[in-house]
Every structure is written in C-alpha cells, then in structure tokens.
Amino acid sequence: MTADVVVIGSGPGGATAAxxxxxxxxxxxxxxxxxxxxIDITDPDRLLGDFSNDELKFVHRHFxxxxxxxxxxxxxxxxxxxxHSLVGxxxxxxxxxxxxxxxxxxxxxxxxxxxxALLSTxxxxxxxxxxxxxxxxxxxxPYYSAAERSIGVAGDAGANPHxxxxxxxxxxxxxxxxYGATRSARAAEALGLHPYPAPTAANSVPYDGRPACxxxxxxxxxxxxxxxxxxxxxxLQRALRSGRAELWPETFAARIRTDGxxxxxxxxxxxxxxxxxxxxxxxxxxxxxVETPRLLLLxxxxxxxxxxxxxxxxxxxxxxxxxxxxxTERGRAVTHVHDDAVVVDGEARQAARQAGLPWLRGGMVxxxxxxxxxxxxxxxxxxxxxxxxxRSSPMRDHLWALIMQGEDLAQxxxxxxxxxxxxxxxxxxxxxxxxxxHRHELAASAHHRARLVAVLGAMGATFTAVVTSPSTAAEAAxxxxxxxxxxxxxxxxxxxxxxxxxxxxxxxEVGRLHDIPNVVVADSSVFVTSAGYGPTLTLVAxxxxxxxxxx
Amino acid sequence: MDAVYGxxxxxxxxxxxxxxxxxxxxxxxxxxxxxxxATGAGVPEYIDGLLGAFEFDPPRIWAGGPFSGRHGGxxxxxxxxxxAPIDELAWRIRIEGSAGRPEREFNGAVVxxxxxxxxxxxxLGEDFCDVDGEVQDDRLRRHEEFAALLYGHCCEGxxxxxxxxxxxLEVGWRSIGFSGDVQPRGWSDGEVAGP
Numbered sequence: 001m002t003a004d005v006v007v008i009g010s011g012p013g014g015a016t017a018a019x020x021x022x023x024x025x026x027x028x029x030x031x032x033x034x035x036x037x038x039i040d041i042t043d044p045d046r047l048l049g050d051f052s053n054d055e056l057k058f059v060h061r062h063f064x065x066x067x068x069x070x071x072x073x074x075x076x077x078x079x080x081x082x083x084h085s086l087v088g089x090x091x092x093x094x095x096x097x098x099x100x101x102x103x104x105x106x107x108x109x110x111x112x113x114x115x116x117a118l119l120s121t122x123x124x125x126x127x128x129x130x131x132x133x134x135x136x137x138x139x140x141x142p143y144y145s146a147a148e149r150s151i152g153v154a155g156d157a158g159a160n161p162h163x164x165x166x167x168x169x170x171x172x173x174x175x176x177x178x179y180g181a182t183r184s185a186r187a188a189e190a191l192g193l194h195p196y197p198a199p200t201a202a203n204s205v206p207y208d209g210r211p212a213c214x215x216x217x218x219x220x221x222x223x224x225x226x227x228x229x230x231x232x233x234x235x236l237q238r239a240l241r242s243g244r245a246e247l248w249p250e251t252f253a254a255r256i257r258t259d260g261x262x263x264x265x266x267x268x269x270x271x272x273x274x275x276x277x278x279x280x281x282x283x284x285x286x287x288x289x290v291e292t293p294r295l296l297l298l299x300x301x302x303x304x305x306x307x308x309x310x311x312x313x314x315x316x317x318x319x320x321x322x323x324x325x326x327x328t329e330r331g332r333a334v335t336h337v338h339d340d341a342v343v344v345d346g347e348a349r350q351a352a353r354q355a356g357l358p359w360l361r362g363g364m365v366x367x368x369x370x371x372x373x374x375x376x377x378x379x380x381x382x383x384x385x386x387x388x389x390x391r392s393s394p395m396r397d398h399l400w401a402l403i404m405q406g407e408d409l410a411q412x413x414x415x416x417x418x419x420x421x422x423x424x425x426x427x428x429x430x431x432x433x434x435x436x437x438h439r440h441e442l443a444a445s446a447h448h449r450a451r452l453v454a455v456l457g458a459m460g461a462t463f464t465a466v467v468t469s470p471s472t473a474a475e476a477a478x479x480x481x482x483x484x485x486x487x488x489x490x491x492x493x494x495x496x497x498x499x500x501x502x503x504x505x506x507x508x509e510v511g512r513l514h515d516i517p518n519v520v521v522a523d524s525s526v527f528v529t530s531a532g533y534g535p536t537l538t539l540v541a542x543x544x545x546x547x548x549x550x551x
Numbered sequence: 552m553d554a555v556y557g558x559x560x561x562x563x564x565x566x567x568x569x570x571x572x573x574x575x576x577x578x579x580x581x582x583x584x585x586x587x588x589a590t591g592a593g594v595p596e597y598i599d600g601l602l603g604a605f606e607f608d609p610p611r612i613w614a615g616g617p618f619s620g621r622h623g624g625x626x627x628x629x630x631x632x633x634x635a636p637i638d639e640l641a642w643r644i645r646i647e648g649s650a651g652r653p654e655r656e657f658n659g660a661v662v663x664x665x666x667x668x669x670x671x672x673x674x675l676g677e678d679f680c681d682v683d684g685e686v687q688d689d690r691l692r693r694h695e696e697f698a699a700l701l702y703g704h705c706c707e708g709x710x711x712x713x714x715x716x717x718x719x720l721e722v723g724w725r726s727i728g729f730s731g732d733v734q735p736r737g738w739s740d741g742e743v744a745g746p
Binding site for chain 2: 063329373376
C-alpha cells in the first residue's frame with residue numbers, strides 16, 4: 001500500500017491538507033484513529049445520521065472519543081508533582097472523523113496583524129519566548145478568505161472595529177442572535193466595548209449543499225445532526241469526491257518510518273490490532289498539538305524543541321445570575337464576542353507596569369450561557385434542595401457567562417512529552433502535559449475581569465463570580481486534589497513551533513520539519529503565539545498554505 | 552439477548568433486593584415533591600440498564616441518531632450504536648472492571664461500576680429500605696464515595712434522554728421546563744432572539 005501523501009488526522013488541518021493535495025492531483029490516504037460518524041466514505045455526498053441532541057452520549061459517555069479509559073493523558077504543573085498528578089481526560093479534542101471541528105460550536109475568528117509579529121510589536125517578556133512568526137497576516141489573508149469560503153462562515157465584516165483588514169465579505173450573514181447575547185451586547189456597548197456577531201462556521205442559509213442551522217442549541221460538545229456546521233466536513237467531502245483520497249478510520253499512526261533523512265511511510269495499527277506500513281513520498285501530521293508531538297516522539301525524532309512551547313488559552317470565566325430566564329438552550333451557544341481585551345490600551349499598559357510586565361494582552365471574550373441539564377444537576381447538592389435548584393436554575397437558565405480566551409505566552413518549560421509509565425490500550429506511551437501559566441496570563445486576567453463583571457452587573461445580575469482555567473494557585477489549593485490546575489481549554493497550540501532558524505524552531509514557514517523536510521505539520525502545533533482567538537481558522541489557513549507548498 | 556430494555560426479565564443486572572435498596576437511596580438523593588423524583592422517573596432502571604448494558608445487543612451505551620421522533624423525523628434514538636473493539640474495551644473496563652484480564656490492565660487493575668454498586672448497596676445495610684429517611688441520609692453521607700457515584704448517575708437518569716431508561720415520560724425535563732432534544736424542528740429565529 002502506497003500513496004503520494006499519508007495525512008494523519010481527519011480534523012480541520014488534515015482535511016484541509018487532503019483537499020488541497022487531491023485538488024493538485026496527488027493521491028492521499030487520510031488515517032484517523034477515531035471512528036467515522038460523519039460521512040459515507042463510498043458516497044461522500046451522503047452524510048451520516050449518528051449525531052443527535054443527546055447530552056449523555058456526547059458529554060458524559062465519550063461518543064466522540066477519546067475515551068480516557070483506553071486513551072488517557074497525564075498532567076502535571078511541574079516536575080515537583082512527580083511523574084504526573086492527574087491521569088485521564090486532559091485537553092481532549094475529539095478523536096473521530098472530523099476531529100475538533102465536530103464538537104466545536106464553530107467560532108472561527110481570524111487573528112490580528114500583530115499576532116504574527118508579537119516580538120517586534122510589543123517586545124520581549126522575561127521568562128517567555130515571545131517571537132515573530134515567519135509568516136505575516138498579509139501573507140495569510142488570501143488563505144483566511146479561502147478558508148472562510150471553504151468551511152462556510154457566517155459573519156458581519158464591518159461589525160468589529162478591532163478586526164484586521166480583509167479582502168472581502170463573509171460568505172453568509174450572521175445567524176439569529178441569542179436573547180442573552182442581545183442583552184449582554186447592549187450592556188457591553190453601554191460600557192464602551194464593541195461586541196459583534198461571532199464569525200461562526202454554521203450555515204445561516206443553505207450553503208455548499210448543506211442546510212441552514214435551525215438553532216437547536218446542542219452545539220458546543222456536539223456533532224451537528226443536520227450538518228449545518230461546515231468544518232471540516234466540506235473539505236473531507238471535496239477530497240473524497242476527487243477520487244484520489246481514501247479515508248481510513250479506526251487506524252492509529254504508531255510511527256513515521258524514515259531512511260534517516262526522509263520519511264518513507266507510516267506504520268499503523270488497524271481496528272483489529274494488525275500492523276501495516278503505508279508507503280508515502282510525504283507525510284502530513286495533523287493530529288492536534290498534543291498527539292502530533294506524541295507521534296513525532298514515538299517515531300524517535302529528536303529535535304530538542306519537539307513538544308516545547310505548549311500554549312493553552314488562559315480562560316477567565318465571569319458568571320452572572322440574571323433575574324429572568326435566558327433560554328440558553330436555544331441558538332448557536334455563543335453568538336456574540338468582543339475583542340477589546342486584545343487591544344493594548346493605556347489601561348492595559350498601566351496594569352502591566354503595576355505587575356512588573358512590559359505589556360499584557362487578554363483575548364476574545366465570548367458571550368454565552370450553559371444549556372445542559374445533566375451538567376447543571378451535577379453542580380447541585382443531593383437531597384430536598386436538588387429539585388428546587390433545578391427548577392429555579394441559577395446555574396443554567398438564569399446564568400450568563402463572559403469568557404475571555406486569554407493569550408498564553410509561550411514558555412519552553414510548558415511541554416508535551418511521553419509519560420514514563422502510563423500506556424494506552426494499544427500499549428503505547430501516552431502524552432503527558434506539563435503546564436504552568438506565565439504571570440502575564442494571571443495579570444491579564446486580573447486586569448480584564450473587572451470590566452466583564454461590570455457588564456454582567458449592567459445586565460442586572462443579582463450575583464457574580466469569577467473563576468479561571470487553569471485555576472490560580474489559591475483556588476487550586478481549595479479544590480480537590482489539584483485537578484483544576486489542569487487547563488480545561490481545548491485551544492491547544494505551539495508544540496512544534498514554526499520558524500526560519502532550526503535552532504529555535506521545529507518546522508519551517510510551510511510546516512516542514514527542518515530535520516526531515518517531507519514531513520509536514522498541518523495543525524495548531526506550529527503556532528508561534530497563541531493570540532487571544534480560537535485557533536481553527538488560522539490552522540486551516542496554514543494547512544492550506546503548507547499543503548500547497550507540498551503539492 | 553434482548554434488543555429492548557424492559558422486554559426481558561427485570562432487573563437486568565441487579566438482584567431484586569439490590570434494586571429495592573437502590574430505589575430507596577435514589578429517593579433520598581432526588582426526592583419526590585410536587586413532581587416525581589429519581590425513583591418515579593425510572594432512575595433505578597436507568598442504573599440497572601447501565602450496569603447490564605452488555606446484556607443487550609448492541610450494548611446500551613450510545614443511543615442512535617439523528618432524531619428521537621419527539622419533534623418530527625423518525626425515532627432513531629431507540630436503536631443503539633454498535634461499538635468498535637476499543638469502545639467495547641473501554642466500556643467493559645468501566646462497567647465490569649479489569650477482572651484480572653491482562654488486556655484490561657494496561658494501566659493496572661480497575662474496579663468497575665458493577666463491583667462498586669454491589670459493595671456500595673451492601674454497605675448501606677440490608678435494612679436500608681426500612682429505616683427512617685434521616686438514617687438513610689446519614690448512611691449515604693457516611694459512604695460518601697458511593698453516594699457521589701450514585702448521585703452522578705441519578706442526575707444522568709433524571710435529565711438524560713428517556714431512551715436510556717430514566718426520565719420516564721420526560722418527567723425530568725418537564726419538571727424543569729426543558730424541551731430536551733428538539734431536532735429536526737429546532738427553534739425559530741424569533742424564539743432564539745426574543746425574551
């Protein structure tokens with residue numbers, strides 16, 4: 001079995017690479033360790049009916065994988081925790097055909113110009129490896145535009161005064177705003193902020209053969225039952241329709257084989273445990289910023305920076321209990337965001353000086369509310385009060401949240417490596433995450449939270465609270481077993497950093513490993529900075545650019 | 552093997568005595584008030600069905616899709632998904648424990664839910680159904696770890712889709728004004744944006 005290119009991972013990065021490569025005439029085998037619940041492989045126009053509005057299946061029973069019993073990860077804050085302090089579910093992105101695109105609620109913002117030039121714009125920060133990317137926003141803008149058309153993004157090009165320039169409008173107008181978001185957007189505007197309809201990869205009108213979103217509300221954590229979400233099903237459909245792509249689900253990449261200088265193929269473990277090597281002229285690795293460095297390490301690749309500079313958005317979650325019901329279960333989970341905390345203004349500079357930092361940046365703020373009753377029920381105590389609380393619903397139907405996805409500075413000590421003892425069910429060492437936020441993230445969170453709480457107050461909140469993920473040290477000490485020290489964000493980035501200098505980066509400006517140039521990384525592992533924005537659209541744009549260079 | 556929960560002998564995995572103790576405990580965790588609590592909603596049967604998931608073919612782990620039929624479309628939830636080998640391994644370890652089998656002990660021995668329930672229910676006492684509610688609460692508090700496992704499953708059985716055996720006649724959803732699954736009907740733009 002041979003192909004021009006083996007693509008490892010069927011999420012937004014791998015699907016995009018397969019789309020570009022097949023369009024250029026290359027033959028591709030896409031391998032995916034998870035199951036296929038998305039697409040009829042023999043008739044890609046037919047999408048499957050496995051996704052549903054079922055909280056047990058998607059949130060509590062690991063339908064999209066990975067199951068932490070058979071595919072655990074481990075976590076520690078630092079070496080003082082020993083080998084690891086937590087074994088189980090750590091930053092899991094779905095292990096299924098379609099990857100992270102399946103469960104995401106489809107917020108797909110672009111980064112800003114300075115996100116690609118953080119060092120030259122703002123300067124270094126002690127203890128962090130702040131750097132410029134080898135690509136600029138202007139280099140990437142055509143790929144951003146193509147990605148928005150490919151996925152199908154609904155948005156309003158003129159609504160965000162802090163947006164980077166763009167060459168054209170969004171392919172679709174925004175969908176219906178959630179009631180709670182109309183309230184929080186109005187309150188935010190009154191306080192001088194600039195909320196706007198979140199660019200969302202869910203159809204607001206029929207697009208590319210798929211229907212408009214009907215606002216069912218089961219969006220975050222769920223596959224779309226009507227396939228109104230385009231990421232990455234649109235790219236997989238095109239790749240399979242070309243006749244030049246095969247998609248192999250339930251196939252685990254165990255090792256990239258090389259002759260010392262170049263990759264020659266990929267050794268895989270199939271559903272029944274059988275091993276097979278697929279020969280290839282090139283290999284695209286798009287397994288996500290945890291599994292990608294794990295595979296490179298399992299393959300014996302020895303660049304010293306593989307797995308380093310792990311970044312995870314530092315989430316500041318401000319919560320407000322509102323007097324009225326917000327029917328948070330209707331709509332696309334998050335319909336409004338604002339970018340004001342990304343901008344380094346005078347107040348942010350002053351807060352930075354007080355914290356002993358040269359500058360600080362927050363991140364995009366999402367306006368949304370929790371909608372799932374089993375998740376809510378588990379928050380309340382048992383006994384007589386349980387049903388009273390479920391009926392009055394302070395933690396769901398009356399709760400509104402403003403969540404800041406804070407920029408996380410790259411640190412060489414935050415890593416993904418192979419756990420020394422824990423194995424997956426196939427017998428391979430699992431990924432271990434070692435992560436501690438830089439004080440920049442803590443200072444940015446402390447600075448920006450007051451304004452978010454003020455917005456909730458202006459909405460009429462009767463009670464407000466702020467939590468962070470990862471929890472800060474004081475909060476973690478009060479929680480059980482330090483579990484909350486592990487960040488919950490699924491925005492995982494930076495473990496095979498991109499750059500021009502092999503001494504300070506793992507891949508070049510089109511994702512090729514400096515050491516083995518026919519191995520290309522096409523996911524958020526290559527990010528040099530984390531920005532304060534969800535990574536999907538940027539990784540899709542980079543994957544298309546990398547695949548075009550490879551083709 | 553039975554295809555449908557309730558069509559064969561009941562309970563599926565627990566003994567009759569265990570099911571009685573479980574029902575009494577569920578009634579303390581989520582009691583009846585103006586609407587049925589956990590026992591009235593079928594939560595003990597939800598838990599029995601979970602512990603006995605592999606008595607069915609396909610196993611009762613993941614309900615099908617894309618629609619339940621409650622809001623249009625055909626009723627797909629009641630046909631459960633087949634499991635891949637690695638899915639079955641995960642769920643057998645979780646429910647049955649590693650049971651000394653090498654292929655389940657790649658990270659050491661695991662105590663499964665079946666054993667935790669059998670032990671946990673026994674520790675609540677043979678007389679658990681007959682003692683006062685306050686005494687029942689006190690015993691649940693003293694067996695905190697088991698009560699936490701049981702409460703988590705109570706919440707799932709109370710507010711999860713009825714096809715899993717709990718939330719009978721949608722009583723859990725109705726009691727909190729939650730619509731449950733709404734596909735393929737969804738919500739109109741006006742229902743989303745308005746108060």
